Each structure stands twice: as structure tokens, then as C-alpha cells.
Amino acid sequence: MNFVASRVEVEGAPAEGSPATIGVAPAAQPPLRDKAAQRAQLYAIYLVIDLVAITVGVGAATAIRFGFTSTEWAPDVLTLLLPLHVLLALNIGAFQLDTLTSTTFSMRKGVTAFLGALIGAVIILFLLKASGEYSRLAFLLLVFTGGVAVAFGRAATRLLARRLLGDRVDTSVLLIDGAHPPSVSADIYIHAAGQGLKPSLTDPEALDRLGRALRGADRVIVACPAERRLAWASTLKGIGIIAEILAPELDAVGAIGTGRLGDRATMVVGRGPLGTRDRTIKRVFDLVLVILSSPLALAICGIVAIAVKLDTRGPVLFTQTRVGEGNRQFRMHKFRSMRIERLDGDGRVSTLRDDDRVTRVGRFIRATSLDELPQLWNVLTGEMSIVGPRPHALGSTAESHLFWEIDERYWQRHAAKPGLTGLAQVRGHRGATETRGALVDRIQSDLEYVVDWSIWRDMRILVSTLRVLFHRNAY
Structure with missing residues (x-):
């Protein structure tokens, strides 16, 4: 085993008592995952x-x-x-x-x-x-x-x-964004401007970069001017780890608690929903279900793949970029249910009832949710979970507005790993999200799931999913 701990000193990192003013390239970040x-x-x-x-x-x-x-x-x-x-x-x-x-x-x-x-x-x-x-x-x-x-x-x-x-077993990142940081010790220092990191709820690519930069960290502390605290607070709520902002005073940023870094006060604006124990339990639950279901799932996948191939020309699978845990983007797999010339890679046009883009086989596998079976591979690789908020395409809209333009809490739902099914789905929120109200209802259910997670609730949701597999909004 390779045990290499703790504080990471990189080029330009502050010495004791000196401010941190450096940028950390991606190549310097493996210690986050190492810890x-x-x-x-x-x-x-x-x-x-x-x-x-x-x-x-x-x-x-x-x-x-x-x-x-x-x-x-x-x-x-x-x-x-x-x-x-x-x-x-x-x-x-x-x-x-x-x-x-x-x-x-x-x-x-x-x-x-x-x-x-x-x-x-x-x-x-x-x-x-x-x-x-x-x-x-x-x-x-x-x-x-x-x-x-x-x-x-x-x-x-x-x-x-x-x-x-040592005595500090978690990994802390000090993210510096246009402020003079205090003389405190963190495991790694990242200069936001040098890495193209910014607080934004309207730029999926920026959120993806931030999520990747903080992958493997347990805690991020932001040093920024007062006028940027609210933006960082909103952005970090969906990052999936403990997120704090260095500040001498509490501001109206939706803080959920206070913390400390050295002798400086911080505001906690985000907290990962699952600890190590819960993440382990959830992951074991996912793997057990995937392994147990794999013989039947593989047989069904083979039949569906043949049917898709015989029905229309084009690939069997449809792969699309979705937003996952920590607002990181990933490639989600489905059986292709639309005609190849009418595919919507960005997901800007919701599938409607009697949509002429959907093939004959596609209509059946969408109505029975069989088109989602390839996502078991996403579960196996750890990009998705069996239960969690459903991942959306970057271009998903309701009433001609992108989802995050309608409700800024949208990004907070990604504090949990996306799932094959979720609380919103068992409550009947399936199919196209055509109205603002429909989206808000889904976000509310997803946030409720993130806050009140338990393995028992995952089991109840999974059982309840059997009742809504054949739903009038599944088209």
C-alpha cells in the first residue's frame, strides 16, 4: 500500500505565516485523491x-x-x-x-x-x-x-x-478568488483565476471544472471579496463536500453553520449529504443489486438491442452528456429510441406524447423504462447510483428556459449521485418537464432526498418504483 500523507507543498505555496497566492495545475492534484x-x-x-x-x-x-x-x-x-x-x-x-x-x-x-x-x-x-x-x-x-x-x-x-x-485526516482546499488569504494551513491551495474557476449557476462547463478540481477533497474554503460570497455560496451548495467561505462576519448567504480554519471564522454554506459510512453502504447496495440483476438484465438487453437494430438504422445505444454528482458531467447510456436523423444530443426538445421522432421499438422501451437498462453500466462504474436525482441533459428546458434559469436551487440537487430512479419519479414526476411548476416540484423532491437520505429510504423508493414503471407520462 502506498501511504503518502498530508499537506501538499507546491510551487509558490505559502510558507508558514505567509499568504497563499498560487495556482495549482491539475497535475498537482493527485494528493487530494491519495488522501x-x-x-x-x-x-x-x-x-x-x-x-x-x-x-x-x-x-x-x-x-x-x-x-x-x-x-x-x-x-x-x-x-x-x-x-x-x-x-x-x-x-x-x-x-x-x-x-x-x-x-x-x-x-x-x-x-x-x-x-x-x-x-x-x-x-x-x-x-x-x-x-x-x-x-x-x-x-x-x-x-x-x-x-x-x-x-x-x-x-x-x-x-x-x-x-x-497525522491528526488531520481530511483533505482541505483553500480556493483563492481575488482576496488576500489569511496565513493558515491547508492541504492544497488553488488560485481560481489561474485555473479558470468561477462561481456561476449559468455555466455548466465552469461547474464541471470546479467539480473536477475539487474531486477527492473533503472540505473547500473560499477566500474572496465580500461581493462574491453570495455567488460562491450558491455555487458550492451542489458540490457535494463541506464548503465554507472565509469571512469576518456572517452575511446573508444562506449559511448552514459556522466553522473555523486556524483562528479565522468561516461560514458553512454547503455540506456533503453522505459521510464515508453512508457512501460505503450506498455503494455496496448499488453493486449488490447490479450483480444480482446482471443475468436477467443482460438477457433483456440482448433482446432489446436486437429489436432496436432491426427496427431502424443507426447505433443501438444513445449516449448523452448529463450533469452528475458535484455538478461533474458524465456520459450516460440509453438504448436509442429515436430515429437517428432526429436525435437531440443536447436534450433541448423534450419528448412529447406521440412524438414522431420516436421509433416503434422506442415507444415500447420508453413506456416500459427498458431504454434505461444500459445505465446499469453507469452504476457499475460509479457515475450513477440505483436511487438518486435523475440526471438531466445540459440543454434541458421548461417553458423555453434552461432548468437552472428557472430555479437556482437546481444545482444543489447534484450534491448526491444521480440515480436510475428517485423520489421525484415515485411521486409521479416523470416524462417531459414542460412547465416551471413541474420542474420546481422535481427539484423540491430531489432536495428532500438529498437532505434526508437513508439506505432504508432507498429501499422504499426502489420498491415504489415498481408501481410507476408503467406510467402515463412514460413516453
């Missing part, structure tokens, strides 16, 4: 050490109760304990930033997950009417041996995390 990768590697180490510690604890309890040569009891108990511990540890937040910075927090979470898994294992054995076959004394011993082993393993791993990442 996130280091944390992911450390979380994996925590998980492995937990599982090893539990195995050691079970082995110790077995040896004390049955002798060192005994093999009874342990395999069955481990079969239940290990997966239960992983599930509980993920659910209670045993792998998050605080785990890397606090030994007490890490030990408490690890031992809590272990004890919860042990209780779960006992309950399962009881329900299977098999608990009488196992030694109660061995279970009592395991409470001690397993708990001590997990706590010790967590403490040791915390020392490794501190050695590799």
Missing part, C-alpha cells in the same frame, strides 16, 4: 483487524473452555459472528473520520459492533433451536476475549492511522 484512498485503505485495515481480532477471541474462548486442540463450536460461531459484525459496524459508523482521529471513539464503536453481533448470533441460534448445543460458558468467555481483542486491535490500528495521516 481519500489512504482513508479507504485504513478503513479496510480496521475491518480486517476487527475480523482477525474476533477470530482470535473465539479461538481463545474455545481454548479456555474446551482445550487448545478442540475444533468444536468455533467454526459455527465465526460463520455467524463475522458477517453480523461487518453489517453492524457499517451501520453504527465504526468506519468514519472520527475512527481515525479518536482511539476512544474507535474502540467504543468496534466493541459495540462486536457485542451487538454476538447478541445477534445468540438470538439466531435460539430461533433455530440450536442454542442448547453450545456452551454458555464459552459465550461468556467470548464476551471478554473478543471484546479485549477488538479493543486492542482498534487501538493498534489507530496508532497506524495517526502515524500515516
